[in-house]
Amino acid sequence: MLDVSLEVRAEIGDEEADRLLTGDDAPSSYDCTSCRTPGDPETDPTSTVLFVGEETAVLAFAHAGCIPSQVVNVSEEQLQGAVRSITGDGPAPDDAPAGEVPAAVPGGQAVLGITSGLVLIGGDLHPALVVEPTAPIARPGTTGPGDDFLPLLIEQGFIPVTDTTELPSPLGGWSVLLAGGQLHAVLQPGTEGGPQVAWWQAHQALSVTDGWRAAVNKTQRVLIYAAPVGSIGQQPREDLLRDALDKAAINGKLVAASMPLAGTPGA
Numbered sequence: 001m002l003d004v005s006l007e008v009r010a011e012i013g014d015e016e017a018d019r020l021l022t023g024d025d026a027p028s029s030y031d032c033t034s035c036r037t038p039g040d041p042e043t044d045p046t047s048t049v050l051f052v053g054e055e056t057a058v059l060a061f062a063h064a065g066c067i068p069s070q071v072v073n074v075s076e077e078q079l080q081g082a083v084r085s086i087t088g089d090g091p092a093p094d095d096a097p098a099g100e101v102p103a104a105v106p107g108g109q110a111v112l113g114i115t116s117g118l119v120l121i122g123g124d125l126h127p128a129l130v131v132e133p134t135a136p137i138a139r140p141g142t143t144g145p146g147d148d149f150l151p152l153l154i155e156q157g158f159i160p161v162t163d164t165t166e167l168p169s170p171l172g173g174w175s176v177l178l179a180g181g182q183l184h185a186v187l188q189p190g191t192e193g194g195p196q197v198a199w200w201q202a203h204q205a206l207s208v209t210d211g212w213r214a215a216v217n218k219t220q221r222v223l224i225y226a227a228p229v230g231s232i233g234q235q236p237r238e239d240l241l242r243d244a245l246d247k248a249a250i251n252g253k254l255v256a257a258s259m260p261l262a263g264t265p266g267a
Contacts, residue, residue: 002026002041004048005069011050012059020048027061034066034261035217036181051179060179066217072262073195074177074185112200116183116208117238118215119223119245121167127208127216128223129176129186130241131200132232149228150255156188158226158255164245168223168256174199176222177262182207186224187262196262216261225256 002021009017019025026041033049040046045064050057050071111134119128136147154160157171173189175196182205187196216222231248235241248254 001044002046002048003064003069005071007071008048008050008069011052011057011071030061032066032181033060033062033179034181035063035213037063039063067220067261072177072179074262113234114183114186114200114202114206115232115234115241116206116212117241118211119164119242121165125211125215126167126219126221126223127212128225129183130232130245131186131224131226133229135229137228147228150226150253153226153255158224158257160252161225161245161249161254161256162252164242164249164254168225168258170221171224171257171259174224174257174259175262176224176259178216180205181213185262186259221258221260223256223258225254227254 002023004012004017004020016025023041028040028042030039030041030046031037032039039061041061047062047064047067047069049060049062049067049069051060052071052073113132113134115130115132117128117130118125120126133149137149137152139148139152150158150160157174159169161168173196175187176183177185177187184202184205185198186200188199190197225245227245227248231251231253232241232244235244245254
């Protein structure tokens, strides 16, 4: 019931891959690295997921229905965070509410705040992340005073939102890194065809609600909404967050895209 993809086999070697497939090195049970619920490779279709950093690599296991067998390239810092989540050493509680974790923007001029929540579209709940900087974002090489956050994202393929009842378009090459049931990063395409790099990265893995995890396990995609500083704010409830998104869309201050979990192919 265990799947070792060709890319994982290439990284760990044929001998180790065969030992996994014969059960010699396979775990008797595991907590899925995506949804964090128990799994048994003898009875549950199971994927091997290899997280590869600059110096180390960690092999994890997941339900095949949650995430396919794959190699996920991450920074060493992300990898250590993933290890803490996978081994249960992370300090964040599993049932923590949706919250905001800022991360540095390249250049150190602002930080991006990310809030997780569920968005109702067409009668279905979709896992979403709402991104808002703490200050105006200047175009690289300039000093402002304008805010180029949305134009820069539109150049990357994000689409302006005029109606929040429509699903955002898929954005190829981007993905969301979820490990141990916690949010670690939003990844963007690397330069010149290189591996993905972090566009946003959590200083400390962000816990999401059980409902959010259940939704992402169902859709395998995350909706990313982004708005300039001061457009959304910190909303304590999802209905208020949706109202803020609607207002930002009406005012022409909202862009969005949908993207898969890290390592899965973009649409």
